[in-house]
Amino acid sequence: MEAAGVSELDKKVIRALQGEFPLVAEPYKVLAEGIGISEDLFLERVKALEEDKKIRKMGAVLRHREVGFKANVLAAWVVPQEELDTIAQEMARHPAVTHCYDRTTAPGWPYNLYTMIHGHSREECEAIASELGEAAGVTESIMLYSKHEWKKTSMKYFCE
Known part of the structure; x- marks a missing residue:
């Protein structure tokens, strides 16, 4: 089947x-x-x-910690809904941003745009986030730093 x-x-x-x-x-x-x-x-x-758009891309999976990128941060942003697409596309273009996606907000959690930023240090990640926020005119964000990596794999399909 x-x-x-x-x-x-x-x-x-x-x-x-x-x-x-x-x-x-x-x-x-x-x-x-x-x-x-x-x-x-x-x-x-x-x-x-x-x-047929059944596969989108092929690429290498970089183990960022093994090549010197020791810090990463999930920066969650509060972005006006009417500007979300434009700002997300702008942030996604930055070479240090590996993931960029929107999520639904919740009571007490107003963040609707998420960017994963990788750098050599926490300070570098913060500088990149500051640069992204300034360029986009977004002032409200929260930085969620990784403490420990438990798993890093790509999805596997049709492995039944």
Whole structure:
């Protein structure tokens, strides 16, 4: 049975893309061979999945602490609803912002825009947040610093 228009072959392709990426001259050929198809068919299916908006992007997962980014902060902002899209897009363009999304507010919690900022120090994160707030004209925010990282993984799909 196909889930939401995703064929069994496409599920195999997606599973292959979620694993370790081969560090060889022809990585897609290795991935294709792993699921028993040609490299051309593999790449054809990847392109079709992208065109159908079933996959959005492919990229490396950087373990930021291992490369020197020792601090991060989830900055939660109070942004006027009518400016949310514009301000979110502006903040998301900053290279130190790895996640940017809106959330529903709650009684006693007025924050509706969240940015995850990574830096080499807490001071650097605060300077970036200050820069973001100034550029956007947003003055009300709260900084939620990570104390301990319990888990960092990407989602895995079709692993039943």
